[in-house]
Amino acid sequence: MAAKVNGDEITVHQINQVLSHAPSLKPEQAKQAAAEVLHGLVDQQLLIEQAKKDKLDRNPQVVAAYESAHAQILTQAYLDQELSKLPKPTDQEIKDYYTQHPELFANRRLYRFQELLIDGSGGRVAEIRQKIGSTKQIDAFVEWLKAEKIPFRVNNGVKKAEEVPLNLLPRLSKMQDGQAMVTVNGSNVLVVQLVASQQQPMTMETAKPVIAAYLTNSKRREATTALLKRLHDKAKIEYVGAFVYAAKTPVAKPVAAPAAVPASAAGAVKNTPAKPATAASDAMEKGLSGLK
Incomplete structure (x- = not known):
């Protein structure tokens, strides 16, 4: 665990997931980068809490966006899995x-x-x-x-x-x-x-x-x-x-x-x-x- 926001945990895995999409970092840059990512995740969690309080997670457009993103992620994950078997x-x-x-x-x-x-x-x-x-x-x-x-x-x-x-x-x-x-x-x-x-x-x-x-x-x-x-x-x-x-x-x-x-x-x-x-x-x- 890296932090808690009103009791909700932000994990080290979440930080590493974001950093995995960043260019190669030098060892002396990693600590600063991780801190910046963590601050961003904290801000994100605070905004998520407010969105839920306003019941935006039940908004039909938001639900549709969730479903679309979920479908795209699964589709890409399956294709990546299958295509990774191809020989170079x-x-x-x-x-x-x-x-x-x-x-x-x-x-x-x-x-x-x-x-x-x-x-x-x-x-x-x-x-x-x-x-x-x-x-x-x-x-x-x-x-x-x-x-x-x-x-x-x-x-x-x-x-x-x-x-x-x-x-x-x-x-x-x-x-x-x-x-x-x-x-x-x-x-x-x-x-x-x-x-x-x-x-x-x-x-x-x-x-x-x-x-x-x-x-x-x-x-x-x-x-x-x-x-x-x-x-x-x-x-x-x-x-x-x-x-x-x-x-x-x-x-x-x-x-x-x-x-x-x-x-x-x-x-x-x-x-x-x-x-x-x-x-x-x-x-x-x-x-x-x-x-x-």
Whole structure:
């Protein structure tokens, strides 16, 4: 026991539980940190007592929040228990991934793009596509858009290989500087030109923790999907009332992550947060993610 508040105990276990979520503490910092946590728990207990006196623990919204938090904690605890049984990626698996994805590692490049977002409404999509195919220079195509008074926006951006959607990267890695790609989404036409690129290879040693993290996350996603399928197959699930339709409603698949590996490779190795996206990079991300 660490303290009593109006007869209610605050335990050492409670303090250690809070400290377990804190960064590594030096021995000379531990005592001060524990004291600060204890003071916080004392304040919390005093507020809990007052909330109960006001019968807030019976408030429907509070009860619902309790139940939701309880469900989330149990769900995560079970998943953590099951996923902890998964084997770590082997050195061979990591090596194989490195070898199979030269565009991400051995032949990794920094790409500089110019992107044209064109409004093809008014039935002009086919005309725009035809003009793109017959125009060798982007500048000439832009002049045509201006002459035809077709609305368009220009975005410029720079992306590392690992920041490009994985389904697009193999195609990009084979492009030469100056080449362009075109995609159509409804009445919107997107033209992406590879203005320039620069070789920035990543060694096996540098890539290893990045690949290990990616493979681990992939295994966790696959294991979670398989686990939920087994549970669904064993369970008797009935949709009733206004939600009968849900039984025949397909669940949308999760959107694929835009990066081939978690965050920036360099950022992942250094364990530093990714930088906030600028307006240009955000527009580029949306544009590139639509290319097929």
